[in-house]
Amino acid sequence: MCGIFAIYCPRDGSCVEKFKLQQAIKYSRLQKHRGPDFHGYYQNEQTGDILCHERLAIMDLGCIQPIQGTQPDHQVIHNGEIYNHHKLRTTVLKEYSMSTTCDSEVIIFLYEKLRSGEICSLLDGVFAFALIYGDEFMAARDPIGVKPLYYGVDEKGRYMFSSEMKVIEKLCGKNELTAFPPGHYWTPSEGFVQYYKPAWLDYTLAAEPMDLKAIRETLIEATVKRLMSDAPIGVLLSGGLDSSLVSSIAVRRMRELGMPIRSFSIGLDETSPDLLAARKVAAFLGTEHHECTFTVEEGISILKKLIWHLETYDVTSVRASTPMYFLSKKISDLGIKVVLSGEGADEIFGGYLYFHNAPNDEEFQKETIRRVCLLSTADCLRADKSCMANHIEVRVPFLDKQFLNIAMLTAPQHKRPMEKDGRSVEKWILRKAFDVPENPYLPEEILWRQKEQFSDGVGYNWIDQLMEYCTKQVTDEQMATAAQKFPHNTPHTKEAYFIREVFHEHFGSDAAARTVLKWIPKWQANQDPSGRANQVHQKSIVQSKKTTENGHSAVLTQGLADKDSA
Known part of the structure; x- marks a missing residue:
């Protein structure tokens, strides 16, 4: 790279x-x-x-x-x-x-x-x-x-x-x-x-029947081809569905090739949802697992440097890129140059929690197309720049052309959330494709685990304290004149204002500001991009408590990335 x-x-x-x-x-x-x-x-x-x-x-x-x-x-x-x-x-x-x-x-x-x-x-x-x-x-x-x-x-x-x-x-x-x-x-x-x-740009052509075997085999092929490297390879493992599937496929092939298998995850502390789930997946896969932690103070201290690297003022990208920056630094220090990751699955299969609110199949399909076409402004930008800041290349099997052709042309009714054990589960079709009991790719509680935003999954305090910090840096008077200072993509929260101001210090031209698109959830009254802002997530917390009280594993609903970046 x-x-x-x-x-x-x-x-x-x-x-x-x-x-x-x-x-x-x-x-x-x-x-x-x-x-x-x-x-x-x-x-x-x-x-x-x-x-x-x-x-x-x-x-x-x-x-x-x-x-x-x-x-x-x-x-x-x-x-x-x-x-x-x-x-x-x-x-x-x-x-x-x-x-x-x-x-x-x-x-x-x-x-x-x-x-x-x-x-x-x-x-x-x-x-x-x-x-x-x-x-x-x-x-x-x-x-x-x-x-x-x-x-x-x-x-x-x-x-x-x-x-x-x-x-x-x-x-x-x-x-x-x-x-x-x-x-x-x-x-x-x-x-x-x-x-x-591609044909899938036309939403009316998404009419193919559900083919679980084709989805499984094309994703396996897409992942295996991305192991091509003369430099050391690792896997980003957040413990969510997308990164865990990519890791599982890669580990099987790397073991056949006799290649070392190292996985990496990050959180605020040892109790972070991501670290708990990733630990379980790593043990299941048998990887040499590395964990990285960062403090809220450390995250805040690198914001100006990070925004210079990211070249965006999108709140979601900055929130999620902070832990990814720290993780890529650790990976680079260990001599790894290439990592596999799970970007794209949420866009392809409507995995963000707001997709639960899609009014019909047609609108669901249109939104998946829109999100895939905007990946270059969001997840792809974040993954590339936050890792290349530490000279780490990220490879993304879900965005393979052949896999996209299969998944995007599947009829939307097969990709919408479906019932599983009394709750509505996003990306049901992808989970089901890899639900192979005789040769399991993942533990069942990980395969069927609901996701949170990556920036949430590293530990809820990260976003909460970031918002609190930014609020203290921006006055009410500044917010009142935000539209005059930033007429394009005017920030509507103090967190967004602070991030925008840092971006403006680095890149002062109006043309630079116009290169940025903001990530905003659809069909959701609360426009905060955090997965926790969605009612589906709130319901899952209640379900998690009930599951725990019944003596079963709570990992299923502790959640990972609504934007499963790792």
């Missing part, structure tokens, strides 16, 4: 000055945390186009980017992983002789052969890349936006592309700056072109 920065100079005379390479390198180093292993650069002397790369070595550990094609002016930089690169080398690209085993290399050779943005559709993986092919230039982003990418145009007409906004905000913020749309590529002649147009 890496950081990329690319500059294109128009050939029509509108670009009045070529960008200096040394200046480009300086700006690229603002994201050096994304790639501490190597940094490389290339400038086309004729056109002035530039490629800069900060590398976290995962595949072919000695490889340095940009990677050259068959000619010196054929170059590519890439952030992400191409899981089918071996297949491409032996099929579509079999006539080419390549110099590395790095997965990124296939991108420039695909372009040499096809000379079209449609190469993106041949790539199975996640990516943000930019390439130079002589006088030609192209940039692209993966289908869902798992990898971040920003686009801007500076006042001298130069086009810029970077993994993180901070690289180009001061250059482009007064002119044009936006997030590069997922599932698109860009060329000077075509502009933005949408190459990813």
